[in-house]
Amino acid sequence: MTEFTPDESRPNALARAWDSDIAYSFRRSPLAIIAAVVSLIIILAAVFAPWIAPHDPFNPATLNLMDGFTPPMEPNAFTGNVYWLGTDNQGRDVFSTILFGARISLFVGFMAVLFAMVLGITLGLIAGYRGGWVDSLLMRVADVQLTFPSILLALLIFGVARGFIPPAYREAMAIWVLIVAIGLSDWVQYARVVRGATMVEKSKEYVQAARVIGAHPAKILLRHILPNVMGPVLVIATIGLALAIIAEATLSFLGVGVPPTQPSLGTLIRIGQGFLFSGEWWILLFPSLTLLALALSVNLLGDWLRDALNPRLR
Amino acid sequence: MSTPILSVRDLVVEFPTRRGTLRALDKVSFDIAEGEVLGMVGESGAGKSLTGAAIIGLLEPPGRVAGGEILLRGERIDNLPPEKMRRIRGRRIGMVFQDPLTSLNPLYTVAEQLIETIRTHIDLSEKDARKRAVALLDRVGIPAAARRIDDYPHHFSGGMRQRVVIALALAAEPELVIADEPTTALDVSVQAQIIDVLKEICAERGASVMLITHDMGVIAETADRVAVLYAGRLAEIGPVRDVIQRAEHPYTVGLMGSIPTLTQTADRLTQIPGSMPRLNAIPQGCAFNPRCTRVFDRCKVDRPELIARAGGRQMACWLYDAAVQGEAENV
Amino acid sequence: MIAFILRRLVQSVIVMLAVALVSFALFRFVGDPIASMVGQEVTLAERAEIREALGLNDPFIVQFWNFIARAATGDFGISYRLQQPVMELILSRLPATLELALVSGILAFAFGVGFGVYTALRRGSWVSGTIMTVSLIGVSLPTFLIGVLLIWVFAVELQWLPSFGRGETVYIGNWWRTGLLTESGRASLILPAITLGLYQMTLIMRLVRAEMLEVLRTDYIKFARARGLSNRAVHFGHALKNTLVPVITITGLQMGSIIAFSIITETVFQWPGVGALFIRSVQFVDVPVMAAYLMLIALVFVVINLIVDLLYYAVDPRLRVDRANAKS
Numbered sequence: 022m023t024e025f026t027p028d029e030s031r032p033n034a035l036a037r038a039w040d041s042d043i044a045y046s047f048r049r050s051p052l053a054i055i056a057a058v059v060s061l062i063i064i065l066a067a068v069f070a071p072w073i074a075p076h077d078p079f080n081p082a083t084l085n086l087m088d089g090f091t092p093p094m095e096p097n098a099f100t101g102n103v104y105w106l107g108t109d110n111q112g113r114d115v116f117s118t119i120l121f122g123a124r125i126s127l128f129v130g131f132m133a134v135l136f137a138m139v140l141g142i143t144l145g146l147i148a149g150y151r152g153g154w155v156d157s158l159l160m161r162v163a164d165v166q167l168t169f170p171s172i173l174l175a176l177l178i179f180g181v182a183r184g185f186i187p188p189a190y191r192e193a194m195a196i197w198v199l200i201v202a203i204g205l206s207d208w209v210q211y212a213r214v215v216r217g218a219t220m221v222e223k224s225k226e227y228v229q230a231a232r233v234i235g236a237h238p239a240k241i242l243l244r245h246i247l248p249n250v251m252g253p254v255l256v257i258a259t260i261g262l263a264l265a266i267i268a269e270a271t272l273s274f275l276g277v278g279v280p281p282t283q284p285s286l287g288t289l290i291r292i293g294q295g296f297l298f299s300g301e302w303w304i305l306l307f308p309s310l311t312l313l314a315l316a317l318s319v320n321l322l323g324d325w326l327r328d329a330l331n332p333r334l335r
Numbered sequence: 336m337s338t339p340i341l342s343v344r345d346l347v348v349e350f351p352t353r354r355g356t357l358r359a360l361d362k363v364s365f366d367i368a369e370g371e372v373l374g375m376v377g378e379s380g381a382g383k384s385l386t387g388a389a390i391i392g393l394l395e396p397p398g399r400v401a402g403g404e405i406l407l408r409g410e411r412i413d414n415l416p417p418e419k420m421r422r423i424r425g426r427r428i429g430m431v432f433q434d435p436l437t438s439l440n441p442l443y444t445v446a447e448q449l450i451e452t453i454r455t456h457i458d459l460s461e462k463d464a465r466k467r468a469v470a471l472l473d474r475v476g477i478p479a480a481a482r483r484i485d486d487y488p489h490h491f492s493g494g495m496r497q498r499v500v501i502a503l504a505l506a507a508e509p510e511l512v513i514a515d516e517p518t519t520a521l522d523v524s525v526q527a528q529i530i531d532v533l534k535e536i537c538a539e540r541g542a543s544v545m546l547i548t549h550d551m552g553v554i555a556e557t558a559d560r561v562a563v564l565y566a567g568r569l570a571e572i573g574p575v576r577d578v579i580q581r582a583e584h585p586y587t588v589g590l591m592g593s594i595p596t597l598t599q600t601a602d603r604l605t606q607i608p609g610s611m612p613r614l615n616a617i618p619q620g621c622a623f624n625p626r627c628t629r630v631f632d633r634c635k636v637d638r639p640e641l642i643a644r645a646g647g648r649q650m651a652c653w654l655y656d657a658a659v660q661g662e663a664e665n666v
Numbered sequence: 667m668i669a670f671i672l673r674r675l676v677q678s679v680i681v682m683l684a685v686a687l688v689s690f691a692l693f694r695f696v697g698d699p700i701a702s703m704v705g706q707e708v709t710l711a712e713r714a715e716i717r718e719a720l721g722l723n724d725p726f727i728v729q730f731w732n733f734i735a736r737a738a739t740g741d742f743g744i745s746y747r748l749q750q751p752v753m754e755l756i757l758s759r760l761p762a763t764l765e766l767a768l769v770s771g772i773l774a775f776a777f778g779v780g781f782g783v784y785t786a787l788r789r790g791s792w793v794s795g796t797i798m799t800v801s802l803i804g805v806s807l808p809t810f811l812i813g814v815l816l817i818w819v820f821a822v823e824l825q826w827l828p829s830f831g832r833g834e835t836v837y838i839g840n841w842w843r844t845g846l847l848t849e850s851g852r853a854s855l856i857l858p859a860i861t862l863g864l865y866q867m868t869l870i871m872r873l874v875r876a877e878m879l880e881v882l883r884t885d886y887i888k889f890a891r892a893r894g895l896s897n898r899a900v901h902f903g904h905a906l907k908n909t910l911v912p913v914i915t916i917t918g919l920q921m922g923s924i925i926a927f928s929i930i931t932e933t934v935f936q937w938p939g940v941g942a943l944f945i946r947s948v949q950f951v952d953v954p955v956m957a958a959y960l961m962l963i964a965l966v967f968v969v970i971n972l973i974v975d976l977l978y979y980a981v982d983p984r985l986r987v988d989r990a991n992a993k994s
Contacts, residue, residue, distance in 0.1 A: 161677075165677075165681055168919060168922070168967060168971060169922075169926070169967060170922075170923045170926050170927065172926075172927070172930075173923070173926035173927070173929070173963070176929065176948070177960060177963075179948070180944075180947075180948040180956055181688060181692060181956070181960075183948065183951060184692050184951050184953055184956065185692075185695065188951075263806070267808045270808055270810075270811075271808055271809070271810055271930055274808075274810045274930075274933075275810070275929070275930065275933050275945050276933075276945070276949055277945060277948045277949055287810075290810070290811065290814065294814050294817075294934075297814075297817065297818055297822050298822060298829075302818070305814065305818070309811055309814065309815070312808070312811065313806075313807065313811065316806050316807075316808065317803065317806040317807075320805075320806045321806075391892055393888065393891055393892060421891075421894050421895075421896065421897075422894060423894070424891065424892055424893065424894035425892065425893035425894030425895070426894055429892075429893075430889070430892035430893075432885055432888065432889055432892070434885055437884060437885035437886060438885050438886055438889045439886055439889070440886040440890065440904050440907075440908065441886075441908075441982075441983070442907050442908055442911070442981075442982065442983060443904075443907075451895065451899065451903070452893045452894075452895065455893070455894055455895055455896065455899070456894060487983040489983070500889070503889070503893060504892075504893070506893070507894070
């Protein structure tokens with residue numbers, strides 16, 4: 022396998038890589054195919070939840086308390102209604118709550134990754150380009166941050182940020198605070214990759230040339246570096262997505278994440294745990310399985326992507 | 336003549352790979368007599384180190400001995416069970432590796448490594464083993480051995496470390512020492528010292544040596560006989576003086592021509608055109624035929640076997656086949 | 667080496683100061699500190715007086731300094747939610763967390779190293795394959811889900827082990843309440859300890875395996891084999907010791923993560939530790955507890971990092987050469 026050099030025209034290099042090596046490796050890895058299919062199904066189901074879900078679990082008008090605790094695939098003792106995955110204590114269809122829960126989990130996950138990516142790339146560019154004390158400071162912070170597990174960091178940031186938000190807005194802002202907290206806990210790896218690439222590129226002649234003709238070198242750098250780091254960034258982002266989904270689920274499970282009015286998969290598992298001892302296992306099992314399938318398949322996809330983009334690392 | 340210490344017969348080493356099996360050593364045969372130093376030369380990848388690894392039974396998997404025999408004082412050792420072979424390693428066959436910087440475990444003192452090795456093979460108390468270890472270190476030329484023995488490897492210079500490695504290899508007084516490029520990683524200034532120590536100490540204990548190197552100077556000074564390997568096959572083997580001064584195999588001729596000497600004046604060093612074939616592309620017939628200056632038809636069809644020549648030399652070259660020689664005389 | 671330790675100490679102090687600043691900001695700017703201390707009937711003038719008396723009108727630096735000085739003596743004020751001194755609350759719950767973390771850490775290290783060595787030495791056997799596959803799932807499973815599933819299987823279905831709390835506890839000395847000395851205490855510890863240790867175990871196992879495979883390829887292992895040392899001596903005397911050098915670092919750092927992740931485990935199992943206390947304080951925005959926990963966890967990490975650095979020196983003689991050189 023050949024490496025692409027920075028001199029090759031960018032879109033072609035990317036397109037070629039996508040057409041050949043990646044696609045080839047993908048076709049040959051059954052695990053990657055399964056992981057991709059599972060992720061895609063869950064993502065699509067989440068995106069189209071309002072159209073797919075048989076019930077609207079958040080509209081009290083459509084809920085019937087008599088439907089509560091219906092086991093999966095069995096008609097309800099009072100109403101005779103049948104629900105695929107059963108209902109919870111309030112008669113909400115578990116399948117529908119999972120669809121809407123996955124929607125929130127994925128939204129938070131994607132947004133957090135996006136936030137971390139933009140932040141990491143920006144800081145990485147600045148550190149690599151400016152060098153000197155800016156670089157030392159940023160990398161020092163990164164080192165220190167890496168010694169803390171990211172879920173703990175997200176939790177601490179979330180807790181602190183929640184403290185600073187006036188009580189009236191806490192519920193409404195919760196999701197965004199959560200996104201920023203998870204994003205802030207996971208920017209370091211992007212910054213490291215981009216910083217490394219920037220330091221290599223900035224000494225090259227075209228950057229000097231750009232400076233001579235008066236163009237801002239940073240702009241040029243961005244155009245040249247981003248394509249170079251696309252691969253590693255994509256890998257980090259994919260694994261980061263799995264981490265972000267788990268972080269969100271964990272925080273929500275702990276009752277400090279999304280507000281109860283917008284239950285994510287983590288919230289559903291939290292609710293489900295309460296019914297374990299009374300025997301309504303389905304309220305816990307199905308959200309858990311969904312979260313597991315989602316986290317595992319995105320993780321596997323990230324692992325595969327890392328190997329496929331960088332065969333030497335195997 | 337007594338039984339040789341080591342006898343290698345038609346040794347074949349193969350590496351099964353996804354794209355077929357690679358033959359890294361192909362019917363290599365040679366003997367090492369008691370107290371003899373056999374030099375083993377060849378380009379990188381010719382199979383010198385593999386020969387050493389095969390003899391001591393430490394081929395890296397998936398490499399394996401696929402044919403032939405290895406005899407230590409007439410007993411087969413290539414098919415011994417692992418535990419029996421382990422008892423031979425260090426006890427009867429010692430080995431010195433190329434890089435003294437990486438050959439020693441950085442987390443143990445020299446004393447710990449020496450004593451462990453001695454006590455693995457010889458039934459000695461900790462105290463006696465230590466005495467012996469100090470004597471060994473002293474013998475290989477470590478100054479203040481009694482004190483330095485408790486130092487860690489990183490406290491020693493490269494040359495000193497290689498002396499420690501030699502002491503370790505000889506700790507249980509093996510009959511045969513395989514030295515795999517023992518000086519390549521060292522400063523030129525200490526190379527000669529290390530070779531001297533190795534040679535002296537082996538001579539003293541009557542150990543035979545198989546000296547693997549690509550340094551013809553070392554071979555000329557140290558070895559009694561020399562074997563030339565090319566692409567996993569033995570090209571020539573014979574007394575060192577004859578091979579170096581009156582090289583006959585065209586490959587050996589080329590190899591000698593490429594070495595600068597102080598005594599001879601040459602305008603330029605000769606060079607063998609081309610490069611050694613890869614293991615998956617060894618040509619039919621003689622492996623050297625595409626690069627040989629004296630190649631003829633037969634070389635491209637049949638593989639030459641070792642042909643005995645006068646003075647204990649053997650050569651794998653059709654030029655020295657009786658028939659060819661006869662023709663040449665007829666002309 | 668001295669210079670290195672000093673540098674690490676300075677870095678640790680800076681980290682602690684940064685965390686202290688965040689904690690202080692929380693204290694100072696979240697809500698109205700006066701409102702949380704006095705009742706509604708207190709007049710504005712009286713409030714201003716308290717303000718002055720508390721030093722809330724002092725310059726920022728002075729207030730920050732006072733905060734640090736008080737924090738250093740363990741004074742973080744009174745919990746809003748529980749109306750008890752924060753330090754008292756934390757100290758009473760610390761033994762629960764430390765016992766859980768310690769048992770999990772030992773489990774994770776013992777099984778992690780054991781499985782790691784096994785899978786490295788028996789590469790390609792079906793047992794190794796199974797262990798590796800299961801570990802992949804272990805890494806992807808969120809900690810809380812492991813806990814919930816363990817409760818389901820072992821507490822609800824099989825009813826072998828308790829699902830929450832610490833069981834019976836007894837006092838050692840004045841304040842250390844231990845569950846390790848009673849049968850129900852030990853039984854209660856099993857599920858939380860497995861939950862907390864599983865992720866760390868898989869991490870350590872994968873690390874040990876990778877390092878061990880790396881070390882087995884080195885020249886000194888080849889040389890050790892060439893000297894005829896037994897497999898046992900080569901694998902466990904030479905390879906394992908060299909493997910453990912980097913593993914000790916990571917494992918030490920994992921101790922910090924274990925204490926951090928105990929937040930999750932304690933919540934799942936209603937374990938009366940510091941982590942559960944912190945989660946409640948986040949839910950109720952109980953600032954003094956949050957601030958104290960922040961400082962505590964930062965301190966734990968900083969101390970663990972320092973210990974790991976020192977351990978590293980103790981294990982690897984190559985690093986000690988600096989000292990020898992510095993002396994000569």
